[in-house]
Amino acid sequence: MQTKQKDKTLFVSTVILIIFHLVGIIGIHSSYKELFLQLTPFNLLLSCTLLFINQKQFNRSFFIVCFIIYVSGFLVELLGVKSGVIFGNYQYGETLGLKLFDIPLIIGINWLILIYSAGCISNRLNSNIFVKSITGAAMLVALDLLIEPIAIKYNFWQWSNSSIPIQNYFAWFVIGFCFLLIFNKFDFNKNNKLAQTLYIIELVFFALLNIL
Numbered sequence: 001m002q003t004k005q006k007d008k009t010l011f012v013s014t015v016i017l018i019i020f021h022l023v024g025i026i027g028i029h030s031s032y033k034e035l036f037l038q039l040t041p042f043n044l045l046l047s048c049t050l051l052f053i054n055q056k057q058f059n060r061s062f063f064i065v066c067f068i069i070y071v072s073g074f075l076v077e078l079l080g081v082k083s084g085v086i087f088g089n090y091q092y093g094e095t096l097g098l099k100l101f102d103i104p105l106i107i108g109i110n111w112l113i114l115i116y117s118a119g120c121i122s123n124r125l126n127s128n129i130f131v132k133s134i135t136g137a138a139m140l141v142a143l144d145l146l147i148e149p150i151a152i153k154y155n156f157w158q159w160s161n162s163s164i165p166i167q168n169y170f171a172w173f174v175i176g177f178c179f180l181l182i183f184n185k186f187d188f189n190k191n192n193k194l195a196q197t198l199y200i201i202e203l204v205f206f207a208l209l210n211i212l
Helices: 002-028 033-038 040-053 060-083 107-122 129-153 166-185 193-211
Strands: 090-092 157-159
Touching (some): 002 193, 040 193, 060 090, 060 107, 060 166, 107 129, 107 166, 129 166, 129 193
């Protein structure tokens, strides 16, 4: 009975994510584009919530990791924007919503979603945490290659001279690797099937936006 309930939860969560992303693609290409873009923070919160709903077990380590990644993700972005040293020179637009020190508060949730998804997927490898973390970091860079053109187009953030520096992708890899080391080091259940589904949905979503 419990297994059937988990399968049902996974199925419903998957359907919700697919519907929201499909509606997002349609909405962004409609006359209501600005309204749908303003819903981006809600979409991130929804994705994070569904991931947590499909988390099999919760313990102290799980919540510590979530806290570390959210806060560290926000601080990395703060340092990145203020210094231009980490990712390059960029500034956030208005699409991602409420800001603190010019950094959207939702950006920590975005880092958490990405690290959690890549971490759960790479954790399925029968290898040590360094290989798992490298694999997960490579997955993050692959997704960012699709995200960057869309982020610029829809004012998630803007790069100086409208040029994406190569160091941005190196930074994504290194920071992602460090976050994933933390993710893999802590002991909690990492078998979340929705994580793989969400990663694939994000890949398809941003690929379609680039094509369209």
